[in-house]
Amino acid sequence: AQKVTQAQTEISVVEKEDVTLDCVYETRDTTYYLFWYKQPPSGELVFLIRRNSFDEQNEISGRYSWNFQKSTSSFNFTITASQVVDSAVYFCALSEASRDDKIIFGKGTRLHILP
Amino acid sequence: DGGITQSPKYLFRKEGQNVTLSCEQNLNHDAMYWYRQDPGQGLRLIYYSQIVNDFQKGDIAEGYSVSREKKESFPLTVTSAQKNPTAFYLCASTATGSYNEQFFGPGTRLTVL
Numbered sequence: 001a002q003k004v005t006q007a008q009t010e011i012s013v014v015e016k017e018d019v020t021l022d023c024v025y026e027t028r029d030t031t032y033y034l035f036w037y038k039q040p041p042s043g044e045l046v047f048l049i050r051r052n053s054f055d056e057q058n059e060i061s062g063r064y065s066w067n068f069q070k071s072t073s074s075f076n077f078t079i080t081a082s083q084v085v086d087s088a089v090y091f092c093a094l095s096e097a098s099r100d101d102k103i104i105f106g107k108g109t110r111l112h113i114l115p
Numbered sequence: 116d117g118g119i120t121q122s123p124k125y126l127f128r129k130e131g132q133n134v135t136l137s138c139e140q141n142l143n144h145d146a147m148y149w150y151r152q153d154p155g156q157g158l159r160l161i162y163y164s165q166i167v168n169d170f171q172k173g174d175i176a177e178g179y180s181v182s183r184e185k186k187e188s189f190p191l192t193v194t195s196a197q198k199n200p201t202a203f204y205l206c207a208s209t210a211t212g213s214y215n216e217q218f219f220g221p222g223t224r225l226t227v228l
Contacts, residue, residue, distance in 0.1 A: 009155070035216060043203065045158075045219040091157060102148075102173070103217060105157035 003027065004094050004106035012112040013082055021077040021109045023092030029053075034068065034075045035093040035103065045091070051075065079111075087113045118142065119220035121206050126225045128200075136191045136223045138206035147189035148207040148217060151175060158205060164189055165211055193225065200227045 005024045013019045025034065036048040049059060051068050059066045063080045079086055092106045119140045128134045140147065146165045150158040160173030164183040178197025183189055189208075193200045203224050207217040 004157075037219075043205075043222040043224075045205065045207075047216040047218070050216050102160060102163065105150075105159075107155065107157040 003104045004092055006090075006092055006106035006109050008109045009107070010110045010112070012114060014114050015084055016081050018078060018080050019082055019111065021079075021090050021092075021111065023075045023077065023106060025073050025075065025092070025094045027073075027094060027096050029096040029098055031097040033095040035091075035095070036066065036075075036077050037091045037093065037105075039089040039091065039108070041088070048077075048090075082113045084113045084115055087111060119206060119208055119218055121204075121220035121223050123223060124221065126223055128225070128227050130227055131195045133195060134193050134200075134225065136193065136204055136206075136225070138189045138191065138220060139187055140189075140206075140208045140218075140220075141187060142208055142210075142218060143186070144208035144218070145186070145211045146209045147183070148209075149173075149179070149181065149189070149191045150205045150207065152203040152205060152222075161191065161204075200225060 003026050032053045034051045037045045038048055039045050056068050065078045067076045089108045089110045091108045093103045095103045122137045148163040149161040151161055152158050159175050161179050162170055162173050162181040164170035167183055167186050170181050170183050178194055180192045203222050205222045206220040209215045209217045
Protein backbone atom coordinates (compact mmCIF):
# COMPACT_ATOMS: atom_id res chain seq x y z
CA ALA A 1 0.00 0.00 0.00
CA GLN A 2 1.26 3.44 -0.87
CA LYS A 3 2.20 5.25 2.31
CA VAL A 4 2.26 8.76 0.91
CA THR A 5 -0.26 9.68 -1.75
CA GLN A 6 -0.14 12.84 -3.79
CA ALA A 7 -3.17 12.43 -6.00
CA GLN A 8 -2.48 15.52 -8.07
CA THR A 9 0.11 14.58 -10.66
CA GLU A 10 0.23 17.99 -12.30
CA ILE A 11 -1.40 21.35 -11.59
CA SER A 12 -1.38 24.58 -13.60
CA VAL A 13 -2.52 27.91 -12.22
CA VAL A 14 -2.16 31.49 -13.33
CA GLU A 15 0.24 33.66 -11.42
CA LYS A 16 -1.16 35.26 -8.27
CA GLU A 17 -3.74 32.54 -7.78
CA ASP A 18 -3.70 30.44 -4.62
CA VAL A 19 -3.01 26.74 -5.01
CA THR A 20 -3.22 23.79 -2.61
CA LEU A 21 -1.20 20.62 -2.99
CA ASP A 22 -2.74 17.59 -1.34
CA CYS A 23 -0.94 14.92 0.63
CA VAL A 24 -2.47 11.89 2.33
CA TYR A 25 -0.34 9.51 4.34
CA GLU A 26 -0.72 6.11 5.93
CA THR A 27 1.06 4.87 9.03
CA ARG A 28 0.49 2.72 12.10
CA ASP A 29 3.16 4.50 14.11
CA THR A 30 2.10 7.04 16.70
CA THR A 31 5.39 8.90 16.31
CA TYR A 32 6.17 10.08 12.84
CA TYR A 33 7.28 13.13 10.90
CA LEU A 34 5.93 14.67 7.74
CA PHE A 35 7.94 16.74 5.29
CA TRP A 36 7.50 18.82 2.20
CA TYR A 37 10.32 19.27 -0.32
CA LYS A 38 10.55 21.40 -3.45
CA GLN A 39 12.42 20.21 -6.54
CA PRO A 40 13.08 23.06 -8.98
CA PRO A 41 14.21 22.34 -12.55
CA SER A 42 17.83 22.19 -11.37
CA GLY A 43 16.98 18.88 -9.69
CA GLU A 44 18.16 19.42 -6.14
CA LEU A 45 15.54 18.87 -3.45
CA VAL A 46 14.98 21.80 -1.13
CA PHE A 47 13.58 21.21 2.34
CA LEU A 48 10.48 23.28 3.13
CA ILE A 49 9.00 22.01 6.38
CA ARG A 50 8.98 19.21 8.94
CA ARG A 51 6.03 18.52 11.21
CA ASN A 52 5.86 15.90 13.97
CA SER A 53 2.81 13.80 14.69
CA PHE A 54 2.15 15.47 18.02
CA ASP A 55 1.92 18.99 16.65
CA GLU A 56 -1.21 19.71 14.65
CA GLN A 57 -0.82 23.44 14.60
CA ASN A 58 -0.94 24.95 11.17
CA GLU A 59 2.26 26.55 9.96
CA ILE A 60 2.68 29.70 7.92
CA SER A 61 5.89 30.89 6.35
CA GLY A 62 5.45 33.87 4.08
CA ARG A 63 3.26 32.79 1.17
CA TYR A 64 3.47 29.15 2.21
CA SER A 65 1.15 27.46 4.67
CA TRP A 66 0.61 23.89 5.77
CA ASN A 67 -2.50 22.24 7.17
CA PHE A 68 -1.91 19.06 9.18
CA GLN A 69 -5.00 17.04 10.11
CA LYS A 70 -4.47 13.70 11.82
CA SER A 71 -8.19 12.89 11.61
CA THR A 72 -7.95 12.69 7.84
CA SER A 73 -4.22 11.73 7.66
CA SER A 74 -3.53 14.75 5.52
CA PHE A 75 -0.77 17.30 5.33
CA ASN A 76 -1.72 19.80 2.66
CA PHE A 77 0.42 22.63 1.36
CA THR A 78 -0.97 25.95 0.16
CA ILE A 79 0.86 28.62 -1.80
CA THR A 80 -0.82 32.00 -1.63
CA ALA A 81 -0.44 34.52 -4.44
CA SER A 82 1.64 32.12 -6.51
CA GLN A 83 4.65 33.28 -8.50
CA VAL A 84 6.40 31.86 -11.53
CA VAL A 85 9.37 30.93 -9.32
CA ASP A 86 7.10 28.55 -7.45
CA SER A 87 7.02 26.30 -10.52
CA ALA A 88 8.57 23.01 -9.43
CA VAL A 89 7.81 19.48 -8.37
CA TYR A 90 6.72 19.26 -4.75
CA PHE A 91 7.14 16.12 -2.70
CA CYS A 92 5.38 15.16 0.48
CA ALA A 93 7.23 12.63 2.63
CA LEU A 94 6.83 10.55 5.79
CA SER A 95 9.36 9.29 8.32
CA GLU A 96 8.25 6.61 10.78
CA ALA A 97 9.78 5.63 14.08
CA SER A 98 9.76 1.98 13.01
CA ARG A 99 11.83 2.70 9.89
CA ASP A 100 15.02 4.14 11.38
CA ASP A 101 14.60 7.71 10.14
CA LYS A 102 14.18 6.60 6.55
CA ILE A 103 11.94 8.88 4.55
CA ILE A 104 9.16 7.63 2.28
CA PHE A 105 8.37 10.00 -0.55
CA GLY A 106 5.17 10.52 -2.46
CA LYS A 107 5.33 10.61 -6.25
CA GLY A 108 5.24 14.38 -6.32
CA THR A 109 3.02 17.06 -7.79
CA ARG A 110 4.36 19.10 -10.70
CA LEU A 111 3.21 22.69 -10.32
CA HIS A 112 3.16 25.08 -13.26
CA ILE A 113 2.64 28.76 -12.53
CA LEU A 114 1.65 30.50 -15.72
CA PRO A 115 2.57 34.18 -16.20
CA ASP B 116 30.03 26.56 2.38
CA GLY B 117 28.64 23.40 3.91
CA GLY B 118 26.79 21.06 1.63
CA ILE B 119 26.65 17.94 -0.48
CA THR B 120 28.41 17.56 -3.79
CA GLN B 121 27.71 14.99 -6.44
CA SER B 122 29.77 14.49 -9.51
CA PRO B 123 29.44 14.45 -12.36
CA LYS B 124 26.14 16.19 -13.14
CA TYR B 125 25.66 14.13 -16.30
CA LEU B 126 27.11 10.69 -16.97
CA PHE B 127 26.93 8.49 -20.01
CA ARG B 128 27.92 4.83 -20.06
CA LYS B 129 27.66 1.92 -22.37
CA GLU B 130 25.46 -0.98 -21.44
CA GLY B 131 27.32 -3.60 -19.42
CA GLN B 132 29.78 -1.22 -17.80
CA ASN B 133 29.91 -0.53 -14.10
CA VAL B 134 29.86 3.13 -13.12
CA THR B 135 30.51 4.86 -9.80
CA LEU B 136 28.68 8.00 -8.72
CA SER B 137 30.36 10.26 -6.22
CA CYS B 138 28.77 11.83 -3.15
CA GLU B 139 30.67 13.97 -0.65
CA GLN B 140 29.37 16.00 2.29
CA ASN B 141 31.06 18.42 4.68
CA LEU B 142 28.11 18.81 7.02
CA ASN B 143 29.53 16.35 9.55
CA HIS B 144 26.40 14.24 9.14
CA ASP B 145 26.50 10.62 10.23
CA ALA B 146 23.81 9.28 7.92
CA MET B 147 23.89 9.27 4.15
CA TYR B 148 21.41 8.01 1.55
CA TRP B 149 21.13 7.21 -2.14
CA TYR B 150 17.87 7.62 -4.01
CA ARG B 151 16.81 6.92 -7.53
CA GLN B 152 14.24 9.09 -9.29
CA ASP B 153 12.46 8.11 -12.49
CA PRO B 154 10.14 10.41 -14.48
CA GLY B 155 6.82 10.86 -12.74
CA GLN B 156 7.98 8.85 -9.76
CA GLY B 157 8.95 9.78 -6.27
CA LEU B 158 12.32 9.04 -4.80
CA ARG B 159 13.10 5.41 -4.08
CA LEU B 160 15.75 4.47 -1.54
CA ILE B 161 18.65 2.40 -2.86
CA TYR B 162 21.07 2.20 0.08
CA TYR B 163 21.69 4.08 3.28
CA SER B 164 24.42 4.30 5.87
CA GLN B 165 24.00 5.52 9.42
CA ILE B 166 27.64 5.21 10.42
CA VAL B 167 31.05 4.70 8.86
CA ASN B 168 31.78 1.14 7.68
CA ASP B 169 28.12 0.17 7.89
CA PHE B 170 25.29 0.37 5.38
CA GLN B 171 21.91 -1.22 4.71
CA LYS B 172 19.87 -2.01 1.64
CA GLY B 173 16.95 0.19 0.82
CA ASP B 174 13.90 -0.71 -1.22
CA ILE B 175 15.63 -1.17 -4.58
CA ALA B 176 19.21 -2.28 -3.83
CA GLU B 177 19.51 -4.96 -6.51
CA GLY B 178 22.18 -4.10 -9.07
CA TYR B 179 23.81 -1.45 -6.88
CA SER B 180 26.65 -1.44 -4.36
CA VAL B 181 28.02 1.15 -1.93
CA SER B 182 30.87 1.72 0.48
CA ARG B 183 31.27 3.99 3.49
CA GLU B 184 34.95 4.13 4.34
CA LYS B 185 34.87 7.77 5.37
CA LYS B 186 32.19 9.84 7.07
CA GLU B 187 32.26 12.39 4.27
CA SER B 188 31.93 10.01 1.35
CA PHE B 189 29.28 7.53 0.19
CA PRO B 190 29.93 6.42 -3.42
CA LEU B 191 27.35 4.40 -5.32
CA THR B 192 28.30 1.86 -7.97
CA VAL B 193 25.73 0.99 -10.58
CA THR B 194 26.66 -2.48 -11.76
CA SER B 195 25.91 -4.24 -15.01
CA ALA B 196 23.37 -6.30 -13.07
CA GLN B 197 21.07 -3.30 -12.79
CA LYS B 198 18.55 -3.93 -15.55
CA ASN B 199 17.41 -0.36 -16.11
CA PRO B 200 20.07 2.02 -14.78
CA THR B 201 19.11 5.16 -16.69
CA ALA B 202 17.73 7.53 -14.04
CA PHE B 203 18.41 10.57 -11.90
CA TYR B 204 20.37 9.72 -8.75
CA LEU B 205 20.22 11.83 -5.63
CA CYS B 206 22.43 11.63 -2.57
CA ALA B 207 21.32 12.96 0.81
CA SER B 208 22.63 13.25 4.34
CA THR B 209 21.23 13.95 7.76
CA ALA B 210 22.24 14.27 11.37
CA THR B 211 20.99 11.09 13.01
CA GLY B 212 18.14 11.04 15.45
CA SER B 213 15.05 13.13 15.92
CA TYR B 214 13.86 12.63 12.35
CA ASN B 215 15.96 15.44 11.03
CA GLU B 216 15.37 16.64 7.51
CA GLN B 217 17.63 15.28 4.84
CA PHE B 218 19.86 17.60 2.84
CA PHE B 219 20.22 16.74 -0.82
CA GLY B 220 22.95 17.05 -3.39
CA PRO B 221 22.34 18.37 -6.91
CA GLY B 222 22.00 14.88 -8.38
CA THR B 223 23.62 12.91 -11.20
CA ARG B 224 21.72 12.07 -14.33
CA LEU B 225 22.96 8.72 -15.61
CA THR B 226 22.21 7.61 -19.14
CA VAL B 227 23.15 4.14 -20.27
CA LEU B 228 23.41 3.81 -24.03
